[in-house]
Amino acid sequence: MQPLASDAQTPDHWIPRDGRMIRLTGKHPCNVEAPLSALFNAGFLTPQNLFYVRSHGDTPRFSAKQAHEWKLRVHGLVENEVEFSIQELKAKFPVVTLPVTLVCAGNRRKEQNMIVKGLGFNWGAAGVSTGLFTGVYLADVLEYCKPKNPLLSAYPNYDKPIPGRARHVVFEGADELPKGKYGTSQRLSWALDRSKGMIISWGLNGEDLSPDHGYPLRLVVPGQIGGRMVKWLQRIEVSDCESQHYLHYFDNKLLPTMVTADQARNEDKWWHDPKYIINELNVNAAICSPAHEAILELNSDTPTSEKVAIEGYAYTGGGRRITRVEITLDDGETWKLCDIRYPEDLYRTYPIHNHPYFGSIDLSTTDMSFAWCFWKVDIDVSSLLGDCDAGFVAVRAMDEALSIMPRDMYWNATSMMNSWWFRVAIYRGNSGQALRFEHPTVPGNTERIRDIPDLEGTVLHPD
Numbered sequence: 143m144q145p146l147a148s149d150a151q152t153p154d155h156w157i158p159r160d161g162r163m164i165r166l167t168g169k170h171p172c173n174v175e176a177p178l179s180a181l182f183n184a185g186f187l188t189p190q191n192l193f194y195v196r197s198h199g200d201t202p203r204f205s206a207k208q209a210h211e212w213k214l215r216v217h218g219l220v221e222n223e224v225e226f227s228i229q230e231l232k233a234k235f236p237v238v239t240l241p242v243t244l245v246c247a248g249n250r251r252k253e254q255n256m257i258v259k260g261l262g263f264n265w266g267a268a269g270v271s272t273g274l275f276t277g278v279y280l281a282d283v284l285e286y287c288k289p290k291n292p293l294l295s296a297y298p299n300y301d302k303p304i305p306g307r308a309r310h311v312v313f314e315g316a317d318e319l320p321k322g323k324y325g326t327s328q329r330l331s332w333a334l335d336r337s338k339g340m341i342i343s344w345g346l347n348g349e350d351l352s353p354d355h356g357y358p359l360r361l362v363v364p365g366q367i368g369g370r371m372v373k374w375l376q377r378i379e380v381s382d383c384e385s386q387h388y389l390h391y392f393d394n395k396l397l398p399t400m401v402t403a404d405q406a407r408n409e410d411k412w413w414h415d416p417k418y419i420i421n422e423l424n425v426n427a428a429i430c431s432p433a434h435e436a437i438l439e440l441n442s443d444t445p446t447s448e449k450v451a452i453e454g455y456a457y458t459g460g461g462r463r464i465t466r467v468e469i470t471l472d473d474g475e476t477w478k479l480c481d482i483r484y485p486e487d488l489y490r491t492y493p494i495h496n497h498p499y500f501g502s503i504d505l506s507t508t509d510m511s512f513a514w515c516f517w518k519v520d521i522d523v524s525s526l527l528g529d530c531d532a533g534f535v536a537v538r539a540m541d542e543a544l545s546i547m548p549r550d551m552y553w554n555a556t557s558m559m560n561s562w563w564f565r566v567a568i569y570r571g572n573s574g575q576a577l578r579f580e581h582p583t584v585p586g587n588t589e590r591i592r593d594i595p596d597l598e599g600t601v602l603h604p605d
């Protein structure tokens with residue numbers, strides 16, 4: 143890959159990038175997602191060049207020499223304040239690798255923006271990616287530094303610090319933003335829990351993190367939204383209060399549905415209420431194939447015996463596992479069960495130890511699921527022709543906490559965590575010889591529907 147001509151006039155002109163990525167916020171900063179089919183076809187592990195990017199500002203530029211001299215400072219309410227180089231992290235603590243799915247809280251946001259525009263930009267359904275992250279457990283590093291006087295409950299009075307008692311762990315990146323550096327925090331009780339899998343990571347899919355993904359060091363918090371995974375990680379502070387960074391308060395919140403975008407803009411109180419913070423992901427799924435604008439030619443002799451595969455991804459948060467995926471062709475009257483594949487289970491069946499790069503990749507001793515799964519179902523074309531009363535196919539998933547994707551949208555001012563059924567419309571050409579599929583959105587600010595003159599289909603049954 144080469145730096146892109148379209149980046150030439152921006153502060154990111156030096157970064158090699160994949161020209162297929164879809165820009166969501168104009169030229170700069172870099173907020174991109176892959177075309178959904180390219181992401182899906184890449185399979186379980188997303189190559190870094192197709193891995194979605196969410197950066198609030200200019201991408202910090204560090205040379206190999208600066209990475210070699212990188213200092214991760216751990217300080218605050220700890221017995222041992224330490225500065226670790228990356229080599230020291232590797233030498234002092236066991237090196238581990240985990241397959242982890244990252245999802246921006248804004249994934250699928252455009253579906254909400256099309257109903258009532260909220261505060262955020264237009265993500266499609268590819269604000270999600272999965273990689274093998276290599277690093278050391280945050281819990282090991284914290285144990286080494288010894289939090290002082292720890293208080294392992296954030297409640298009651300979450301937002302009222304008890305001076306001197308370690309209750310939160312604050313992370314800060316190197317990027318300079320208009321309102322200060324990017325930072326956020328975790329509760330100490332979670333950060334100390336190795337089973338939650340939080341790692342300080344330098345490697346993604348067996349190579350250095352690319353500049354867009356946090357080179358040389360980032361935090362990875364499996365099962366939580368991407369916004370908690372601080373890139374270009376420079377500083378960890380054990381504290382009696384949560385992060386005071388601007389974007390810890392004014393981003394990644396799920397405000398109540400009646401709070402309008404204007405209210406959210408003008409009334410700070412919503413952002414300071416700890417009830418509305420987003421940490422763990424919610425259950426979500428999308429149809430990846432048929433793709434947007436896919437056309438299925440019908441065989442006029444034997445249309446009834448034809449099958450079409452409907453497939454896509456699903457994920458959820460907190461280390462929970464997806465336990466069912468269902469599709470409906472009649473707006474939820476009846477459902478069909480899909481087959482599910484969990485590629486991460488390969489790392490339970492075939493754990494790897496003492497690998498020179500990955501250290502250990504071993505999910506055989508944990509029931510946590512930190513990665514997306516893939517689902518598929520074959521349906522009869524005839525059911526799309528005859529019985530598809532809704533004019534769309536929709537998918538919903540459930541996880542092991544029995545959380546299920548809702549029929550209705552939970553609209554909110556930041557349009558985050560959108561997880562209503564993912565619906566793909568089915569149009570029938572005038573000739574009746576082909577079906578055309580239409581996804582709910584096209585990512586970014588392009589038109590929702592591009593005309594396809596020769597298939598200006600009539601909707602089977604318009605809503």
Ligand SMILES: Nc1nc2c(c(=O)[nH]1)N[C@H]1C(S)=C(S)[C@@H](COP(=O)(O)O)O[C@H]1N2
Binds near residue numbers: 194195245247355
């Ligand atoms: N330092 C820093 N860390 C950051 C961000 C940022 O802008 N600066 N963006 C966050 C958000 S909102 C997300 S979704 C993820 C995206 O990670 P990625 O770009 O590697 O996919 O990084 C998070 N960490």
Ligand SMILES: [Mo]
Binds near residue numbers: 196246247248368
């Ligand atoms: Mo995000």
